[in-house]
Amino acid sequence: MINGIKFMIDMYVSGIVYAACLVFAAGFLCKIYFGYYKTPQPLKIPQTPQPTTLSGVIMRMAGDVLFFRSLAKGTTLLFIAGWVFHFTFLLMIIRHLRYFVHPVPGFLVALGNGALAIASLLMVALIILFVRRFMDKKVNYVSSFADYFVLLLIMGIVQSGIMLHYERFRPNVVEVKAFMLELMELKTPFLVMIMHPHHAPGNPLFITHLSLVALLLIYFPFSKLMHAGGYFFSPTRNMINNAREVRYINPWDKG
Amino acid sequence: MTEEKTAAEQCDEACEANERIQEELKFSKIKVKPVKLTGEINIPDLNPNAMLGVKAQLLTAKEMLEHLGYPADGLIPNWKEVFLRKMDEMLKKYRSVKLFMDICVKCGACVDKCHYYLGTGDPLNMPVARAELMRKVYRRYFTLPGKLFGSRFVNGSDLTEELLVTWYTYFYQCSECRRCSVFCPYGIDTAEITMAAREILNSVGLVQKYLHEIIFKAQTAGNNLGMQQNAIINALEFVQDDLQEQLEMDNIRVPIDEEGAEVLFVTPSADFFASPHIESLYGYAKVFHQAGISWTMSTHASEGGNFGLFIHNYEHMKKINKRIWEAARDLKVKRVVGGECGHMWRVLCNYSNTMWGPFDYLDPKYKRPQHICELTNDLLNRGALKIDKSANEEFIVTMHDSCQVARAMEMGGMPNGQFEIPRAVIRGVCEKFVDMPEATIRERTFCCGAGQGLLGDDMMATRVKGAMPRMQAYHYAKQESGVNFVALICAICKAQLSKMFPAYGIAMEEVGGIHQLVGRAIVLGAKESV
Amino acid sequence: MRTIDCAGKKIELDEDGYLTNLNDWSEDLAKMLSKEDNLELSEPHWEVINFLRSYYQQYQIAPMIKILVKEIKKTMGADKGNTKYLYQLFPDGPAKQACRYAGLPKPTGCV
Numbered sequence: 043m044i045n046g047i048k049f050m051i052d053m054y055v056s057g058i059v060y061a062a063c064l065v066f067a068a069g070f071l072c073k074i075y076f077g078y079y080k081t082p083q084p085l086k087i088p089q090t091p092q093p094t095t096l097s098g099v100i101m102r103m104a105g106d107v108l109f110f111r112s113l114a115k116g117t118t119l120l121f122i123a124g125w126v127f128h129f130t131f132l133l134m135i136i137r138h139l140r141y142f143v144h145p146v147p148g149f150l151v152a153l154g155n156g157a158l159a160i161a162s163l164l165m166v167a168l169i170i171l172f173v174r175r176f177m178d179k180k181v182n183y184v185s186s187f188a189d190y191f192v193l194l195l196i197m198g199i200v201q202s203g204i205m206l207h208y209e210r211f212r213p214n215v216v217e218v219k220a221f222m223l224e225l226m227e228l229k230t231p232f233l234v235m236i237m238h239p240h241h242a243p244g245n246p247l248f249i250t251h252l253s254l255v256a257l258l259l260i261y262f263p264f265s266k267l268m269h270a271g272g273y274f275f276s277p278t279r280n281m282i283n284n285a286r287e288v289r290y291i292n293p294w295d296k297g
Numbered sequence: 298m299t300e301e302k303t304a305a306e307q308c309d310e311a312c313e314a315n316e317r318i319q320e321e322l323k324f325s326k327i328k329v330k331p332v333k334l335t336g337e338i339n340i341p342d343l344n345p346n347a348m349l350g351v352k353a354q355l356l357t358a359k360e361m362l363e364h365l366g367y368p369a370d371g372l373i374p375n376w377k378e379v380f381l382r383k384m385d386e387m388l389k390k391y392r393s394v395k396l397f398m399d400i401c402v403k404c405g406a407c408v409d410k411c412h413y414y415l416g417t418g419d420p421l422n423m424p425v426a427r428a429e430l431m432r433k434v435y436r437r438y439f440t441l442p443g444k445l446f447g448s449r450f451v452n453g454s455d456l457t458e459e460l461l462v463t464w465y466t467y468f469y470q471c472s473e474c475r476r477c478s479v480f481c482p483y484g485i486d487t488a489e490i491t492m493a494a495r496e497i498l499n500s501v502g503l504v505q506k507y508l509h510e511i512i513f514k515a516q517t518a519g520n521n522l523g524m525q526q527n528a529i530i531n532a533l534e535f536v537q538d539d540l541q542e543q544l545e546m547d548n549i550r551v552p553i554d555e556e557g558a559e560v561l562f563v564t565p566s567a568d569f570f571a572s573p574h575i576e577s578l579y580g581y582a583k584v585f586h587q588a589g590i591s592w593t594m595s596t597h598a599s600e601g602g603n604f605g606l607f608i609h610n611y612e613h614m615k616k617i618n619k620r621i622w623e624a625a626r627d628l629k630v631k632r633v634v635g636g637e638c639g640h641m642w643r644v645l646c647n648y649s650n651t652m653w654g655p656f657d658y659l660d661p662k663y664k665r666p667q668h669i670c671e672l673t674n675d676l677l678n679r680g681a682l683k684i685d686k687s688a689n690e691e692f693i694v695t696m697h698d699s700c701q702v703a704r705a706m707e708m709g710g711m712p713n714g715q716f717e718i719p720r721a722v723i724r725g726v727c728e729k730f731v732d733m734p735e736a737t738i739r740e741r742t743f744c745c746g747a748g749q750g751l752l753g754d755d756m757m758a759t760r761v762k763g764a765m766p767r768m769q770a771y772h773y774a775k776q777e778s779g780v781n782f783v784a785l786i787c788a789i790c791k792a793q794l795s796k797m798f799p800a801y802g803i804a805m806e807e808v809g810g811i812h813q814l815v816g817r818a819i820v821l822g823a824k825e826s827v
Numbered sequence: 828m829r830t831i832d833c834a835g836k837k838i839e840l841d842e843d844g845y846l847t848n849l850n851d852w853s854e855d856l857a858k859m860l861s862k863e864d865n866l867e868l869s870e871p872h873w874e875v876i877n878f879l880r881s882y883y884q885q886y887q888i889a890p891m892i893k894i895l896v897k898e899i900k901k902t903m904g905a906d907k908g909n910t911k912y913l914y915q916l917f918p919d920g921p922a923k924q925a926c927r928y929a930g931l932p933k934p935t936g937c938v
Binding site: 275 | 342343388389390391392393395396399400401402403404405406407408409410420423425426429440441442452475478479480481482483484485486489611615646647648650651652654655664665666703704705706707710711712713715739740741
Binding site: 324354506507510511514520521522523524525527528531532535536539565566567569570571572574575602638752754755788789791792796805 | 842843885886887888890891892893894897910914920922923933934935936937938
């Protein structure tokens, strides 16, 4: 009986990890390649402040990606909350690398010390974004279930993650890491297929945390979250403004 | 023909659908009162359906519709099929459209950036909500979950007549000015979406009159006004005679179709028809004369504007643009210079090299093509024009950045040249120049309220309401610094603002072109040709 | 699209109130149209209307504003030869309102 439950949990956890990674990777790459990269852009439509050189475009896009410069021109609250959310989220993802690499580099250990503070900040940013979406009449008007859903999903991930930090809920970290490293072995997908998964930590909160992350990954390529890769293909941002100097060829009208 | 008729007889239902749509979209005059000017731009509360009644007039002239390749009898029977086919084509031909369908996170950065929203409070005039009109159809018909589980599941829209009416209403309340896209973290450009939506509507037979009548005239007569050759010659000869008489100089000219001139000058046909546009033409002539540059206008390329841009119909745009490059070749000029027109400059500068380049038959010494402000600025910098600024003493000038120039391309080969060069020209010919508030100029400039096909009399309600932010900003500058003249580089802006100024209680004479100021300040004959 | 009864004849106007068929024009029609706008056509109005019609016959388009101004100057004196005066005569703008009374099509483009 116990073995049966254990087997089910092992199957479930290994299964969702692989399914999520597969759907995410395939979905993301397909969208980027077929949806954006392969779709032609007939004309040059760079948008002000339209740099006239490639390095200028790279600088501009870096400014957008790293410092949300376009967003900063508009509403301050959204800019700050959005920026804090994205960068604390990124830091948390980086911090989680420690479960995937061995030995753990020093900076990851250092990051680990600030983890709770970063995660709390992330949660605060999420709450601000959620409340803003709900309270601001204009934003509320354009929001649909999907917009709240993503915020709630990430909040769920963060909340379960924060709780896992505490002694009461904390799984055996050594066990978790061992399991993750096992999952990364080449032969593991094969073992899962023939129903011989590795042993997963049985902590329910941990499984919840992992399940939510898997859900987020699966949802990613079919949703607005594609802005993450899509931005780099945005023709108003990634085109050099030199139409008079260098002839731009329309892929479907090569003249 | 007979086949079509029987088909029409068979589908009573479709004909009724067309009648219903025609009734829904019936044009009715709506009078709106301009708000009181306070100098402040307030963000209005949501006022749902405030502008649902304002509809652009439909084009019904069969000859024009057939020439343009659009259905001639209103909504076609199989409109749903054609609608989706056209939308599919748009998604496959324009990365912009495809990408912008996918990546909006509805963060709301754009919700209070559109002048039509600021003027009306209608939630569907918020850029994200406008684009969402198309995204709903996209999610329902072009994504897997939508196809599998229907519109409810993906928050999509089925194709209904109601949807057509909403599309036709709100995609003709967007002036494609791209202001929202400045603030968008991903650069989502609602103009691209509006252009695609308009062309989809065209394909099912809902064609707007003002815009498409002009596309027709530009393709057949060569200019937006539909002026025939003799009328153009008559108008330009009049200008030449008037200049010679005024200045008592018999060698200042407005040449037409002169082979071997150095410059082919293209400008909106409004510049030789309407007021205050015409004043700039006098300015151009004086600049060329004083700089000793031989120039010519062309009756073949008698239009700078290109309304083909306003709909994603590449063929129309290309056809209209072609006349300019044909004329340049035929007249064997060394360079092409564009006059004061907003979207003309976008098509000429950013698109024509793609459509008709490379222009290796022009002189590589100059930008191909050049903007008149670039040319004048250059001459001013070189001291090639003698200027008497006191001729403009009475004016305290401000500048309204035209949306298509401000947010579409550089000038002078440098970023932000499109802001600095026209201002340098104004400063070069006027003593007093003051900018309007920073949030309403340069890359954040507000549209005049009538751009990209919304200048018709049918759109008077949106024109008045959409002009509000610009009018408030001008009023502010007037109160603060005594500004009494707004200098423009776009024919649409000139037409719109010279109508809106009186509506908001400001004198019409306070609107004019930059080269109107240049023309007043040039001292002719003081320096012989270089 | 609407029709208007003028001297026993049904005359078709387009959505903006311009004549669909330019040959339908008559002085009575001009008076009727202006009456709808509460405008009484006086001698200067007729000068403008007649000039627009004769110019249109030759060039298939209304004259450029400056040509019109000059013509008015010639016939009515220097003090009246300006755009302001034309706007006094036709408050909706000479290009549009006067053209409508004169039976000319509405000018299109950025005007």
